[in-house]
Amino acid sequence: MYSRISNYSGIIRDADSAVIPPDPDNRDWQAYQGWLAEGNKATDPPAAPPPALPAITDRQFGEGLWREKLISFAEYLAFVGPGTVPPPLLAIINTLDDDDTGNPTPRKVALGLVTGAQTYAFDNSLVDVVRQAQGWSEDYLRERWAEWAQL
Incomplete structure (x- = not known):
């Protein structure tokens, strides 16, 4: 073949x-x-993967979550100001594995990321955790992400 x-x-x-x-x-x-x-046909090349999405800033991510009504306007302002994690986002992060050892865990790493990040990459695993927690399809989130990158 x-x-x-x-x-x-x-x-x-x-x-x-x-x-x-x-x-x-x-x-x-x-x-x-x-x-x-002899009547055979070559297979088509695999479809190209969708183009990589740009990283978005803390403000773009916060505004996007606010526009999706996941967080309130006050939570959005607190999030982009001093880095206060909005309760709905914290609730998602709190579902991740954690322990009391003080060692890195998925929850601690995610909390550190959202508290101090200046940009968010679409391929970060936490983005997929939020997507799944919200019941969003990957296509839906890709469309929102592209919109948020323009905010």
């Missing part, structure tokens, strides 16, 4: 991942052409 390559007229032979250039004198290309003549 063979697979197409995005933006290239060559092909990949699946058996050994060899890249075969579109050269009529190349034996591998000739074998591929014969394979096509």
